[in-house]
Amino acid sequence: MNIPGSITTLLVGIALTIVSLWYGQNHGLMPVAASTDAPLVDGLFDIMMTIGTGLFLLVQGAIVYSFFKFRRKPGDDTDGPYIEGNIPLEILWTSIPAVIVLGIAVYSFDIYNSMGGLDPMDHSVAHHSQPSDEMAKMPGAAIAGTLTNVATAAVSAALSPTATPESLPVANFAPAEMTVQAAGLQYAWIFTYPDSGVIAGELHVPVGTRINLAISANDVLHAFWVPEYRVKQDAIPGTPTQLSFTPSLVGEYPVICAELCGPYHGAMKTKVIAETPADFNAWIASQLVASAAGLDGAIALTAADKPVDQFLAPFVDPLGVDAATLQQLHSAHHPSAS
Ligand SMILES: [Cu+2]
Structure with a gap:
């Protein structure tokens, strides 16, 4: 050497x-x-x-x-030195x-x-x-x-x-841990929430809560991937899989299908929406209101036509929250609505 x-x-x-x-x-x-x-x-x-x-x-x-360093010198036509191996190296x-x-x-x-x-x-x-x-x-x-x-x-x-969400109002639907069903199909994800039974195409999660996804596939292989969370899990027909993570930042991040699942695989995208527990509860409540009202166009339902207390009144009891809290939660979620 x-x-x-x-x-x-x-x-x-x-x-x-x-x-x-x-x-x-x-x-x-x-x-x-x-x-x-x-x-x-x-x-x-x-x-x-x-x-x-x-x-x-x-x-x-x-x-x-x-x-x-070892470039051939002009006029040098000799062979290089013969070297065979170097055990220490x-x-x-x-x-x-x-x-x-x-x-x-x-x-x-x-x-x-x-x-x-x-x-x-x-x-x-x-x-x-x-x-x-x-x-x-x-x-x-x-x-x-x-x-x-x-x-x-x-x-x-x-x-x-993640320490801060604990100081926020305690939420009915934002426990320390939450299991959400995530079903992959050509070409979408369907998320089903615990207790409330709310079903949505976007994944809403409260920040600071350990989320367990119970993942299934309805047709072919898919994979649930959120690059910002650094987690990815396969969705396999007939074999349930799981994925755990704790969102730490409020924000919207892409959910990407990471397994080639058909011609429109590239379009199989949705969002994970990480919210404060209060906003998460308000969203769940709004979904319950929409489905209880029996409206097909649930998403299109707007609160703007009615005062907040009237709009949410029928659902105050089942949710176990009082009207004042509800009013507060809703104002926080939609400052313009109140
Ligand atoms: Cu897919």
Whole structure:
């Protein structure tokens, strides 16, 4: 092995490390992280991006360097030197990737597990309120713990906004956990909500609530994917599947079918609408009003024609909310209606 000038090599190595670390944190490739699971996935992605950037620069740098350094001199028609193998070098370039791959395997398995991947309906691990403690209990925690220092900081930062919804009015339909049925069919998703039985083509979710999707497929394979939540699950005819996530940001995000399911697969899109628990309740209430009124054009029903208390009065009792709360919820949802 002939390693060139030690100072130059050291400087190049330091520069390469700094550039890789910077790019790993600043690649800007991910959409907004809108669930509590997203920072976990992003932490893994950032580390892989850091390693990938370092390897890319190292390999491409060596190639470009060799273009110029070992370029054939004019008039030099001799053969190159005959070199056969280099055992220490081969051991080195086998063991370094092996360690990297093993580290990523342990780390990604930890994340998969803490997102509930091994058992999506087991909520004891689903909330990861203290990610570092949970990880410490698991085998391989020493390696993963080192790798996840960066990710853990990001998780703590991202988890703090989810504390706020608890101070909002407690909602009938926004419990700590909620199971929504999600049926995929050519070419739409149909969501059925618990208790209320409301059925909709868009997924409304209260922020800060652990959502369990009970996923089914009516015809062919589909897949439920929300890039902003960093979660994806197949919908398989005859085999129920599950997916858990906790929305952490109010907003609308695309739901994309991620399994080629027919000629209009590309059009199989809807939205997940993450709302405050109060807005979520108001939406459920509005859907109940619409269906109870027996109107076919449920969505087209507008509250504008009637005062809010009249409009929602018949449904105050079944919902167990008093008129004042309802008035308040509705005003918050639709400031213009009151
Ligand atoms: Cu589909």
